[in-house]
Amino acid sequence: MNADTALPVRVVLADDEAMIRAGVRAILAADPGIEVVAEAGDGRAAVELVRAHRPRVALLDIRMPRLDGLAAAAEIRRVAPDTATVMLTTFGEDDHVARALGHGASGFLLKAGDPRELIAGVHAVADGGAYLSPRVARRVIELGAGRLARRPAARDRTAGLTEREREVLALVGAGLSNAEIARRLHLVEGTVKSYLTSIFTRLDVRNRVQAAILAYEAGLVDG
Numbered sequence: 288m289n290a291d292t293a294l295p296v297r298v299v300l301a302d303d304e305a306m307i308r309a310g311v312r313a314i315l316a317a318d319p320g321i322e323v324v325a326e327a328g329d330g331r332a333a334v335e336l337v338r339a340h341r342p343r344v345a346l347l348d349i350r351m352p353r354l355d356g357l358a359a360a361a362e363i364r365r366v367a368p369d370t371a372t373v374m375l376t377t378f379g380e381d382d383h384v385a386r387a388l389g390h391g392a393s394g395f396l397l398k399a400g401d402p403r404e405l406i407a408g409v410h411a412v413a414d415g416g417a418y419l420s421p422r423v424a425r426r427v428i429e430l431g432a433g434r435l436a437r438r439p440a441a442r443d444r445t446a447g448l449t450e451r452e453r454e455v456l457a458l459v460g461a462g463l464s465n466a467e468i469a470r471r472l473h474l475v476e477g478t479v480k481s482y483l484t485s486i487f488t489r490l491d492v493r494n495r496v497q498a499a500i501l502a503y504e505a506g507l508v509d510g
Contacts, residue, residue, distance in 0.1 A: 295322040296413040299340060301333035301359065302348040302375060307398060311346065311375070314402045321409055330354025334362045337370050343413045346396075348375045360392055371412040376423060393494075394418040419495045421464035441504035444490055452489075453507060455482045459495060460502030 298315060300323050302308045308326050315321045324340045327333040331353040337345050345363055347356040354362070360372040373394035393412040396405055397420050408418035445453060451472075458468045465483070469476045483498075492498045502508050 295320050296344060296409055297322050297324045297340065297342040298344045298346060298409060299323075299325045299327065299333060299336045299342045299370075300346045301327040301330065301336075301351065301356070302346075303328050303351045304348075307348070307375075311398075311405065314405050315409065317402075318406045321406065328352075330356060330359035330362075333359050334366065337363050337367050341367055342370055344409050345370050345372050346375060346409070347372055371415075373408055373412055373418070395423045396420050397422060421462065421467075421495075438504040441501050442506060444501065445505040445507065448486065448489065452482055452486050455479060456486055456490075456498060456502045457507040459483070459486075460499040460508035462499070 298321060300308055300311055300315075302311070305328070308328075312323050312326070315323055324342055325336040327336050328351075330347070330351040333345060333347060333351075334354065345360075347359055349356040351359070356374055360374070363370055363372055371393040373396060374392050375398050376395055377398055394408045396408050396418070400420050400422065404418075404420050408420070411418035445456065448456065454472060455468060458471060463471065465476050465479045468474070469479045472479075483495075487493070487498060490498065490501060492501060499508075
C-alpha cells in the first residue's frame, strides 16, 4: 500500500484490447494494495480519466488509437504531474520502448510477463521509483549495444564505486534480474536491492536501463 496514505495505490488502466484490460485488472485485483479506479480503450480517454481521478499510476499500452501511449504519457505529465506512467509493451515494440526511455515513463512491463512483475512495478513507481521488467531492460541493451561507445567519462563515473558495486552494475548491464544477480554473487535479493539503490544514487541514474547503458560505456560489460 501507499506508504504516505495507507490507502491502496489508485490506478487508471488503458489498453485498446478488452481482453488485455480484463487480464491486467484481474492480476491487480489480487493485491489489496492496488485499486483500478478507471479503464480506457484509447489514449485520449486515458488522459481524461487521469485528469478526473488523479490516480497515483497510469498503466498505458504503447499502441492505442486516438493517442498512443507515449503521447498520452506526455500529456499526463502535463495535466497530472503526480501521476506516474508505466508502459505496457511487447517484444514486437522494441523501437517504441527505446523511444519511451527519453519520455519520462517510470516503468516498462511486458504484457506476457510474470504477473508478480506487474504488481511489483505498480508499487515501485507509486513509491517514487522506477521499474523495468528485466527482460525489457535486457532487450533494450541488446538493441543499443551496437551503437554504444566506450567513454572515458563513464569510466570516471563508475570509478568511485566499491568492487562489489561494480560487480552488481556489470551484471545489471548484462541484463540479469535481481534474483539472478543474487544467485551469481551468492547474496540475498534484499542485499542486491540495497546495492542498486546505492549505485543509482551515486551514479545519478533513474532506472535499470540507464545504469546498464553506463555499465556498457564504462567497459564493465563485454560487447
